[in-house]
Amino acid sequence: xxxxxxxxxxxxxxxxxxKVSCKASGYIFTNNGINWVRQAPGQGLEWMGRISGYNGNTxxxxxxxxxxxxTTDTSTSTAHxxxxxxxxxxTAVYYCAxxxxxxxxxxxxxxxxxxxxx
Amino acid sequence: xxxxxxSPSSLSASVGDRVTITCRASQSISGYLHWYQQKPxxxxxxxxxxxxxxxxxxxxxxxxxxxxxxxxxxISSLQPEDFATYYCQQxxxxxxxxxxxxxxxxx
Numbered sequence: 294x295x296x297x298x299x300x301x302x303x304x305x306x307x308x309x310x311x312k313v314s315c316k317a318s319g320y321i322f323t324n325n326g327i328n329w330v331r332q333a334p335g336q337g338l339e340w341m342g343r344i345s346g347y348n349g350n351t352x353x354x355x356x357x358x359x360x361x362x363x364t365t366d367t368s369t370s371t372a373h374x375x376x377x378x379x380x381x382x383x384t385a386v387y388y389c390a391x392x393x394x395x396x397x398x399x400x401x402x403x404x405x406x407x408x409x410x411x
Numbered sequence: 412x413x414x415x416x417x418s419p420s421s422l423s424a425s426v427g428d429r430v431t432i433t434c435r436a437s438q439s440i441s442g443y444l445h446w447y448q449q450k451p452x453x454x455x456x457x458x459x460x461x462x463x464x465x466x467x468x469x470x471x472x473x474x475x476x477x478x479x480x481x482x483x484x485x486i487s488s489l490q491p492e493d494f495a496t497y498y499c500q501q502x503x504x505x506x507x508x509x510x511x512x513x514x515x516x517x518x
Contacts, residue, residue, distance in 0.1 A: 337498065338447075338449075338498055338509040340506055340507040340509060342506075343505075343507070353506075354506040395460055396507065397460035397461070397502060398445070401454035401455055401456070404454055
């Protein structure tokens with residue numbers, strides 16, 4: 294069965310970077326893209342970007358363009374998301390989610406809480 | 412960017428009620444509209460993809476309709492496990508965008 298398992302919670306200081314991972318199993322990793330979606334406490338879902346599992350091509354939301362990097366490691370079927378220059382309003386749960394045929398998100402990771410605090 | 416607007420933002424309903432949530436896109440997105448359910452502390456779950464297709468394992472009381480700019484999610488008979496927040500999302504173009512969510516609460 295398809296599973297996306299994310300790394301553990303992180304606590305970072307303002308200005309630092311965070312890199313989180315999403316390990317996929319149960320399907321051929323290169324057949325689907327991985328999206329990253331975040332959710333601030335008590336808020337809605339915010340799409341951050343997508344990376345192709347096939348060739349690593351990326352699309353980022355404009356607001357994250359300057360400080361976001363998504364990568365994949367096809368040898369381990371793992372996607373990574375690095376966010377730099379963290380601010381307190383980056384405190385959120387970060388989810389990875391698999392692209393399905395029409396770019397609906399059919400499987401999600403369990404989420405990672407990233408807390409940014411001095 | 413395509414803006415997605417859901418209405419209402421919240422609603423109160425009773426078990427057995429028929430519930431309708433609407434999602435409007437700021438421009439035509441054809442049928443590239445998907446619905447998710449999220450319960451507190453959990454990841455979102457895909458309910459409906461491409462406007463009207465029921466995701467495998469989702470109860471048939473959930474249905475979706477619409478095309479272009481206006482879309483609807485309907486729960487034909489609300490069950491206790493359906494109290495949650497529902498989000499629409501477009502995948503017509505980048506960036507993907509979500510609606511602000513509709514919280515379905517117990518009356």
